[in-house]
Amino acid sequence: MSETALQSQTEMTVSNDAIIQMINVHKWFGQFHVLKDINLTVNKGERIVICGPSGSGKSTLIRCLNRLEEHQKGQIIIEGTELTGDLKHVEQIRREVGMVFQHFNLFPHLTVLENLALAPIWVRKMPRAESEELAMKYLTRVKIPEQAAKYPGQLSGGQQQRVAIARSLCMNPKVMLFDEPTSALDPEMISEVLDVMVNLAESGMTMICVTHEMGFARKIANQVIFMDEGEIIEVNDPENFFNNPQSDRTKLFLSQILAH
Amino acid sequence: MTMEQKTYEVGAHPDLEPPITTVGVIGWVRANLVSTPFNAILTIVSLYLIYISVVPFIEWAFIDAIWEGSSDAVCRNENGGPKPVACWVYIDVWFKFIMYGRYPVEELWRINLAYIIALAAAVPLFIPGFKYKHWIGVFLLFVYPVIAYFLFVGDSFGLPQVETPLWGGMFLTLVIAISGIVASLPIGIVLALGRRSDMPIVKAICIGFIEFWRGIPLITVLFMSSVMFPLFMPEGMNFDKLIRALIGVMLFSSAYMAEVVRGGLQAIPKGQYEAAQSLGLSYWKMMGLIILPQALKLVIPGIVNTFIGLFKDTTLVLIIGLFDLLGAVQATFTNPKWGGFHTTGYVFAAFVFWVFCFSMSRYSQHLEKKLHTGH
Ligand SMILES: Nc1ncnc2c1ncn2[C@@H]1O[C@H](COP(=O)(O)OP(=O)(O)OP(=O)(O)O)[C@@H](O)[C@H]1O
Ligand SMILES: [Mg+2]
Numbered sequence: 221m222s223e224t225a226l227q228s229q230t231e232m233t234v235s236n237d238a239i240i241q242m243i244n245v246h247k248w249f250g251q252f253h254v255l256k257d258i259n260l261t262v263n264k265g266e267r268i269v270i271c272g273p274s275g276s277g278k279s280t281l282i283r284c285l286n287r288l289e290e291h292q293k294g295q296i297i298i299e300g301t302e303l304t305g306d307l308k309h310v311e312q313i314r315r316e317v318g319m320v321f322q323h324f325n326l327f328p329h330l331t332v333l334e335n336l337a338l339a340p341i342w343v344r345k346m347p348r349a350e351s352e353e354l355a356m357k358y359l360t361r362v363k364i365p366e367q368a369a370k371y372p373g374q375l376s377g378g379q380q381q382r383v384a385i386a387r388s389l390c391m392n393p394k395v396m397l398f399d400e401p402t403s404a405l406d407p408e409m410i411s412e413v414l415d416v417m418v419n420l421a422e423s424g425m426t427m428i429c430v431t432h433e434m435g436f437a438r439k440i441a442n443q444v445i446f447m448d449e450g451e452i453i454e455v456n457d458p459e460n461f462f463n464n465p466q467s468d469r470t471k472l473f474l475s476q477i478l479a480h
Numbered sequence: 481m482t483m484e485q486k487t488y489e490v491g492a493h494p495d496l497e498p499p500i501t502t503v504g505v506i507g508w509v510r511a512n513l514v515s516t517p518f519n520a521i522l523t524i525v526s527l528y529l530i531y532i533s534v535v536p537f538i539e540w541a542f543i544d545a546i547w548e549g550s551s552d553a554v555c556r557n558e559n560g561g562p563k564p565v566a567c568w569v570y571i572d573v574w575f576k577f578i579m580y581g582r583y584p585v586e587e588l589w590r591i592n593l594a595y596i597i598a599l600a601a602a603v604p605l606f607i608p609g610f611k612y613k614h615w616i617g618v619f620l621l622f623v624y625p626v627i628a629y630f631l632f633v634g635d636s637f638g639l640p641q642v643e644t645p646l647w648g649g650m651f652l653t654l655v656i657a658i659s660g661i662v663a664s665l666p667i668g669i670v671l672a673l674g675r676r677s678d679m680p681i682v683k684a685i686c687i688g689f690i691e692f693w694r695g696i697p698l699i700t701v702l703f704m705s706s707v708m709f710p711l712f713m714p715e716g717m718n719f720d721k722l723i724r725a726l727i728g729v730m731l732f733s734s735a736y737m738a739e740v741v742r743g744g745l746q747a748i749p750k751g752q753y754e755a756a757q758s759l760g761l762s763y764w765k766m767m768g769l770i771i772l773p774q775a776l777k778l779v780i781p782g783i784v785n786t787f788i789g790l791f792k793d794t795t796l797v798l799i800i801g802l803f804d805l806l807g808a809v810q811a812t813f814t815n816p817k818w819g820g821f822h823t824t825g826y827v828f829a830a831f832v833f834w835v836f837c838f839s840m841s842r843y844s845q846h847l848e849k850k851l852h853t854g855h
Contacts, residue, residue: 288754312760315759318758319758325752325754325755328774329773329777339760342769343760343761384755391759
């Protein structure tokens, strides 16, 4: 670890509970500056909602947190381990950080149960029987234990997304990242997924959600972050964020999104 | 005709029989054979074509064919020419040669034993729900080749050595084709992964390898293996012609397989990689558990197509002096007593090839159906 890394780490350990720290993070896609000087600290048990217009870099930001995207400048420290090119660290961090995608990304060639048990078996080296027991536990938690033997292609979108959440939970992650988990769903399925997420939030899981479900944000978020053009424009608690936004861009965005 | 038009209460409509002209034999014929005048003409023309081609063949191969006898005389006219019908006596007389080449008759049990072991091991693979399939796979891939090698070559365990120039016929065809098939899939997968690798040197090597072997005809590969290759070897170091040809065939088919597999890899959405990575799977686990199973399933038709092509291409080893099934059939023509039965010989060889290739094709369709998981 470089000297500056050590320094900033000691600086930041003021809040001892920090699970995620992003310090002056920048990212480019070629010439395109997609993340600009991102600073963000997430403490254990905190629930952050990120919103902002399309193309503002929300997905890129949370994908940097498990290195599906690589940042080029600044530091990302997760559970005290810095994300660098070191594959060992990356895999170690990915074990602790769960991610739920917009398009579920379930493994279509495996049954629901196999989808869930796969990572515990192969990454955590858990015995098969124990993994399947764990899988059933989380399937029950997302309220679809009866679908265990089916293939993902045979489930509805809402059910698939709940399976995807359960799949991440089976790794017993310390943080869960959600990238617009409900925006590919038909309206009548959104609430079943949000219910699961609220339930998860109430159990004390640390969560970062990119979502435009403002009702959900109001209900569970500790903080709402507004991003635009690669920058964090505003960080606020939900009450103030919705009723008393500070920046004009936030106001404009909220008026657009709440208009319909 | 009085149409009986019943009306039903809304919500109380019963399930009625479909109109008679849309189901059963009449419905099928109507819909498929004579749905338009043009279709009807096509049907008649097709039936006629089938009639003029299939009927004479059946007469030639079965009805008029000569089945019994032990010498060529039964298949000849008064003037000594071959009768214009299939002479199955000829196949009967030469059967051992066509199946095993010049492999010593008293050692044929070794080949047959190897066949029996392979079949016995393969049968459970077709039993649905059989638990130890992966162990059979391991046996067939890693143990069986060793057993087969010692059985075929001999020179140990008290078995007399049988030199490879004596190998021939369908036995040799199977040895070459199965070696090529078994080697091409793993090598092809590694090459395909390498070609998509982020490491520039690995990528360059794989591209170079694939494009080199794909760019030259198999005949050239075989010639090089048998004629040019020995020139590069140190004096006195000379290994078997068959082994050289085998290596050539393996490398050649691997290059083709690599491109088939790469096609499958390209069809897997990025989200599958991301989901696997986000669960903490390492590269090889991600490939082995998530990506390859899906990619290979997608390209089963292409893989089997390559296998079938390879199986038939084994006939090319004839030009470097190895006598596969077709080569053995051709070799019998040079026998002065048995000249003139080319058609029977070729039809028989074609039939044997067809049986193998068709079986592979059917098995691939069975696999595709079995692995379909509704997406
Ligand atoms: N792999 C990539 N290569 C180049 N540009 C990219 C890549 N991925 C994203 N971008 C660009 O980066 C910007 C931010 O993308 P990102 O997906 O993070 O936006 P977002 O805020 O998640 O938007 P949305 O709400 O539409 O999902 C966009 O302008 C996008 O075009
Ligand atoms: Mg996005």
